[in-house]
Amino acid sequence: MDRSLKARLEARLADHLAGPIRQRHDQTEIRIRPADLLEVMRTLHDDPDFDFTIIADLAGVDTGTTMQVVYHLWSAKTTDWLRIIAEGMPREDPRIPSLTGLWPGAEWMERETYDMFGIIFEGNRDLRRIYMPPDYASFPLRKDFYLPDDSARSPGGGARHVEQPNAPVVTSTRAPRRTVRG
Amino acid sequence: MSTVPGMGLLRGMGLTLTRFFQPKATIKWPEQQADVAPRFRGRLQLLYDENGSLKCETCFQCAQACPVECIDMGGMDTRGRFHVHWGPAETYGERREESALRRSGRPVADEAFTRFAALDPTADDEILAAHDDDPREMLAILEEVQGVYGYLPVAALKHIARTTGAWYATVYGTATSYRHFRFEPPSVATAAPAGQGQKVAEAGYLAALDSALRFDGKAAR
Amino acid sequence: MTTPTGLGHHASEDDPRIMLDGQIGQYEQVPPYPPRTEREAEFYSLRDGEMFLNMGPQHPSTHGVLRVVLKINGENVVDLDPVLGYLHRGVEKLCENSDYHHVISQIDPLEYVSSLFMEWAPVMSFEQLLDVKVPRRAEYIRVLTGELLRVASHVLFQGWMALDLGGLAPILYSFIERDEIVEMLAALTGQRMLFNYFRIGGVNGDLNHEFMSRLGDWMSRALVQHEANIGLLNENEIFVRRMRDIGRLDGETAKRMGVSGPNIRAAGVPFDVRRAHPYSVYPELEFDIPVRGTGPAGGDSLDRYLLRLDEVRESIRIIDQCLHNMPDGPVMARLPRLMRPRPGRAWAAVESPRGLFGTYVISDGTDQPFRMKIHDPSFVHLQLVGMLMKNNLIADTMAVMASLDPVMGGIDK
């Protein structure tokens, strides 16, 4: 845990933070609003105090109630991984600015997140489906997407409680199975 | 790269030529078997104890733990109830499941199949509805189902598993761990009080009575 | 019905048997729907003299089932568009639907060449969620087996590299080399390819005699064998000339592209998770991070190739130290059977042979992860191909793609 990083982040990004900074193990976590993403990221990338030059991961999260995009950054200035959670996107129309201006390599990660969650990254010039076929309609990693029912045919005949029989492939009206807080 | 052009190529050719005369690495299967480490777990295997009887307790934990559902059970176990099989259903012609039989192209269900015959699930449904399909009340459900049929038919167990959402392995595991559950139709010998059964013991008579009273799965269909 | 090529229809176009002949001559619109993005519109429009060449999904040198649409002008590749998803099987969703122990076996077929690393990252993140302390012996065993597999992976890379350039021999030498290591690990873990060896809180079994004797046998000649095998290619004029100055990548671009692993080190950036963000017992071990291509122009395909050979030597060093420092003790932490970590989030990254492999896990308090994000380095590296390949020849596609060392199992998740 890098306490000084927390102090620096609080000093520099105080007005962008949407929640408390949490630290656990070797990770520091900040929460921001999607609209602030580009500014925060640019600060983290360009400020010589932070110098987060390497993007380790970009993940979409469907909490069941809202959408999040989670970034993991690495810097030589700290011993911690920095996790940035852009939270509070509506599930119906999640939108967030694209990071491709800063890290062109985020393009495919954003495509993947779009493909799996339907999060639209504004500014990504190639936001199409990457894994699923282009005519595919639903977003498989959303929490209201159930695995197609093959339990009736599965050996043993036992329905696993995770596989809901006769679940529609995707319906946004149906309540998600599990949700996680924030 | 070396200074003389072509020397690298010649060195490479030298290496391949030396390899030409070296002993070969190929294993000529099947004449020659590869040596497999003792720990290698490439194939599922049922273990037998020193007396030659199966060590498997049919606890279904392996089937439950298998992430790809490749372990599967059916048949007779050590108590004379179920054999244990492993492997996907497609590879087992003798699997007692409708779909597997259908897939294996067998037109008629065999004799052993009857115990797996489909049941009219209305009675089960009522019981399950009374318990709100809650898998945590499995014991009560199973007891009540046994009260209806007199034993626990496989089809009913599957129906319970499907409705409550519990693993079939879990349902079956629960059922097998309690002595008072039966998987066979109650015959005279078991239905009668224990002491009397011993007294009357006349084998031929018992067998005839047994076969006469034996539950016919086809009739229930 | 008009055809884009202007080919007329036969008089007998109603005859179902003859229809086929008439249709075959037409070119289908590529892709068969209007372009959806700016980039797609740009790519799928041909200028004079250009044509599309569909490489894959079944092509000998696409390292799995990758499809690359090349836009070529003669032998020159003008542009290219990788099309993924032929191996996609939704591992993340499967992980979200299986409990924490199952995740390990779900995730290790991801990148079948170095599957121990695929287990390492999720196991580490679960340990963070559960606050488990892994015994030191288990950590050492993890490092030992991991580095062995890194050698196997890099050696195999060398063979694939040569095979993609048309050389037949190195791939078999590589496989012999890899087979020894893999058999050795099979003696330890019980499986040849998808080991399923790491467990939450330790490893599945302690080192055994079979493994140790094979390892000792291999260690006694590993370096010599390695140097002999690379002699076939390293000085080979044809090989060197084909690799040099192809696909140059400089450090700044590499960082911006999110590159990691040997590819970023061959671009002059000494970023290695083992040192940049130490995990396991790596801080206790002595090894160097080889770096190449430190010049302003960055590193080319040859640098990426040579760097992996350097890494093999470093890995052998690490294995040697592991064997010498191996402590005694248990190999598993004491843990409950049923894992229900408290709600929380964890991220763990390891340095796989291809780069930074990380998993991001969210727990909601049940026995299954709520969200499991897998970050695979090959996925990021493959998008470099479009950048590095432009204005090279078709033959260089293979040289560049192979030098980035992607594995489609990891890319398609």
Place this chain on the structure above:
Amino acid sequence: MTAISKSLGQVTTAGKVIIPLLLVILVVGPIATYLLATVAGPVIVDVLNSNLGIVRFVVAITGVLLFSIPAAFIIIYMELKVIAFMNLRIGPDRVGPKGAAHSVIAGLKVLTKEDFSPNAADRTIFTWAPVIVFLTSVMTFLVIPFGPGLVGAKLNIGVLYLFSVGGMSVVGLLLAGWSSFNKYSLLGGLRAAAQVVSYEIPLTLSVVGLILLAGTLSVDQLAANQAGWFTNWYVFRQPLGALIFFIAATAEANRTPFDLTEADSEIVAGFATEYSGMRFGFLFFAEYVNVFIISALMTTFFFGAWNAPFPFPHLTVALDPGSLGIMLPIAIAVGPLLVTLALAVPFWLIRTKAPAWQALLAGFALANLLAFGAIGLLTYISWDWVAGLIWFFVKSFMFVFVFVWMRGTFPRVRVDQLMGFAWKWLLPASLLNLFVTALAIIVVKSL
């Protein structure tokens, strides 16, 4: 009569046909033979004698066509086995002893496979392109001297014929690539065209120096010029020419490291992508026939053709067995027995424990070995074409081995490097070689 009909009733249906036929043959056969020997025979011999050129040509073509198939089989087997050994594998070992019949079975497999063509392909050209490729390869054999006098057609412009016919194969490749309606094939065909046309020039120029030295265009004459000690081989007078020829011929035959036309990791098998069945077999055969041809040409031009590396006296051994008189049948009857016994004695003496029959068997084997050795030596000495064939094939297959060896070792070059190498290095080098040779000849003559 009843006995005959009874026994006829017992024979099978086939026997009922064969037995009368045998009777007919017994009657007709001698008559026909007599007529053939006395009437038709001389006429046929006369006709053949008066058209000796045509007869020779037909026999040569038949021989060459028949020879090309086993040659290709042997080279394919060699390639599989040698590369396998270099890769530390065993290679084919299931069909025949050590897998020797593998390529034969593979050939049969290719023959029985379905032969289809793509729907949009140009059927006519698609069908005939492999034939062109195969025929041009095989036609090259006609002027290659396999031994003294063993040459299909004694052309006095044999070298010209070689290059003109050999260069024609590119037409077939181009047609095959174009007519397949496949982009990979098209690329392969065009690569083949560019490559073969480029390498044709250094290939031809490298031999021009040789022609200047020899003063002849006849391949047969070139071979004969290199008789005597191995220092007479042209490789010692034209080392640069030999090197250029070797490289250019490799490229001409599309062999590794110049096998761009069928680069399987780039343009999946190139012009052969869409081919299947025996049409593919033709392309495949042509490739291996080409390997043999370039090896044979290397041998012929630079490595002494069919000549032994040392002058060996070809004697006409005048054996007259008739002079032995009555001793001849006695020697034939007793000789082998005596030799066997004589050779068995040492075995029996050395290994006294061994039973006598084993010693006898060993003696018999040794006697056979000696006899065959003697016969072989006698043939080698007395018939120079046998010696020529042996030396020619030994040298040629050594070069085949080198080509296979190269294939097992090298990666493939890139297309621009290939072209650059031909035009920037090989062409100037071959011109230099020509210039130096010409200059040397002038200087030597003027001295």
